[in-house]
Amino acid sequence: MTTTAPARARRALKIPTRLDRRYLPVLGTFVVLALMLIVGGTRYENFLTPAVVSNLFINNAHLIVLAVGLTFVILTGGIDLSVGSVLALSTVITAALLQAGLPVAVVLPVAVGAGTVIGLAHGVMVHYFQVQPFVATLAGMFFARGLCFVIAPESIAIDNASFVELAGWVQIFAGWRMSSGVLIALVVVGIAFLALHFTRFGRTVYAIGGGEQSALLMGLPVARTKVLAYVVSGTCAGLGGLLFAMYSRSGYSLTGVGMELDAIAAVVIGGTLLTGGTGFVLGSVLGVLVLGLIQTIITFEGTLSSWWTRIVIGVLLLIFVLLQRALSLRKT
């Protein structure tokens, strides 16, 4: 027992020098984010201000929630293509029900619950019917988008007083603003983090991504966990729709076309492997911020076409995937 004290001291010294390789991709994302902030800050006036950074969160709160939900599915080695459509469905349900005069306390759970139900259907299809996640959620994507148009072909403005009040809630301190949407998004991130790292469900998600057969033979509850991952993703998409409705004060069928791809890009840029098993929910948040910051920089640049955003995202995505490839190759 006399050796424990020096051993502990040595280990404490070791931590900064020996970084676990698992954190490298996330660290890479963080470095990119920091670089962008520095470059933006030196190039433009008023870039590094509380207002701009606050807006970064406010404008992307819904995407953060989508990416967080998607992270669960991607960690199991699956994919969810429906999140953009489910988000739109949720905005449309919210707007239509409020227009019909239902109280907010009823509308909100119904809008989120629609996402949950679709997620459950995906999970059941993927696990019990062995449908490829790509195909199952592609079907879900068409279904949700179509349902949007059935409910409301036109955009519906939201003028329900209590909903507008909820959406307009803002906390301001020293120039920093936090909307209700951002608060909800941050709570979701917190819950997701705890769920992934401090529950058996979370560790089973990682185990399935590491090897579904192994997880099964280890006696882990694979079926339940896999279905639940899609439920989480669907629920997050429903909630994301709610946040988007709060942000845009409307519900529209063509909302979020292609948003699922933004969410996937954010997750991948955040260091999560599409093959599953590796990644962190905080990485996905960083990924969303990187995407948002690209948009901000291009707005600040002024002369550039906004389509440059897409090109930069494409390039970044490629770089991050190559980086991950290199890391996993070095490992073997």
Add this chain to the structure above:
Amino acid sequence: MTQQTAPPVVEMTGISVEFPPVKALDGVDFSLRPGEIHALMGENGAGKSTLIKALTGIHSPTAGTILVDGVERRFTGPADARAHGVSTVYQEVNLCENLTVAENIMLGAEPRLLGGLHWQAMRSQAATHLKRMGLSIDPASSLGSHSLAVQQLVAICRATVGDCKVLILDEPTSSLDTDEVAHLFKVMRALRDEGVAILFVSHFLDQVYEVSDRMTVLRNGGLVGEFATADLPAAELVQHMIGRSMEVLEAAEEVVEHVERPAGATPLLQVVGLGRKGSVQPFDLDLYEGEVVGLAGLLGSGRSELARLLTGADRADVGQTRVAGQPTRLRTPRAAMRHRIAFTSEDRKGEGVVDGLTVRENIVLALQAERGWMRPLPRKQVDELVAKYIEQLGIRPANPEALLRNLSGGNQQKVLLARWLSTAPQLLVLDEPTRGIDVGAKAEIQKLVADLAADGMSVVFISAELEEVLRISHRIAVMRDRRKVAEIDGGGATMDQVVDLIAGGGAK
């Protein structure tokens, strides 16, 4: 001996498992007592894995009873079995490399704090379990950063967490080196002395003799018997596994005359120290024109792996290859084809015939591949070629347009032979060309091999049936535990000799 009198912890009676139309297990009895290491023996396909899976609930038996601790049980799966004290560690480490060592050991029985995982307690408990295994690794490190041997021990570690009465080890040693195996055996004996019943499956006879107390031998899904390890000589065990008594084996007639090889002849293919980690230990082999070299050994002894190394189907890590005296590297089957070396895999369906194509298409496949897609074989030439081989090898039905999936196994094998013969190989490596085909077709293929050799071709012939190898080989290389252990003259060899060599390590 106290363990003789202790009641069995597992008692399986009359277990049958069917995968229609195949009966994988047929009325097998098996019992396991606390505090013993019990080896389950048999060739591949004998039903060892099926028996284990029946016990752990992966397969459900169509008949029979399973008693665990005197209570009848039908487990619903590995998790259920584990909850009742029956844990399994499989040949491939079935853990998650992306998780930490601590998680891999503790998940499922993890300590909790306020409804969440208690990481600190998890790590310290994992460390305690690791210590029992004599492993000093950081529980917080990720599993993927450790060697396979360590992963294997971690898997055993996981299996012994909680109340472990029965530990099933399915081929735990196949990827370990000697020191690692010694460490594993130490752990196994320690667990046995604690009263754990260990079911041990291994292809390595010497290991079985080193560590086991009793053994149960299976063959073709049936029970051969249960023996005390000390009372069963290795040669007898091999006979039980192969399923033929010595007398029957010796009656096999010899058809091969010994051929005189001109002194100083250059081997067609000469390999020196060729090997691949985890597949075959380095070996030497010379192959001459007009000679059939048989490979004998139990299934899993490295016969097929050796053939794959010879023909570039697997890439060798070490060693040299010379073709007709010239140093050559055969990295791919394509490279081997360029040197007129042809290989038919034991997996006829998966790596041999294309069963959705016709006889004609299957036959010309290799020849066409050799020419390249830019120069298609003229149809007339194809038809002549196909007609020639259908006639020569007696392929039935004699219809070039018949789909391969409608042919019998023997005829598929002939089509496969025709495919390679059409490329005019100098060396033909045949892995299990006669498996699963009827007696008549078998004899035809044997005769064909002999004729080809008489015409000057060099043939490597692999078969699970010893008498077949003995009958047609000029020379026999004997494999054991992924090593080439001997090379004997086929003409003078007796079944006795070969069986002894195969059993080798275990015979003391």
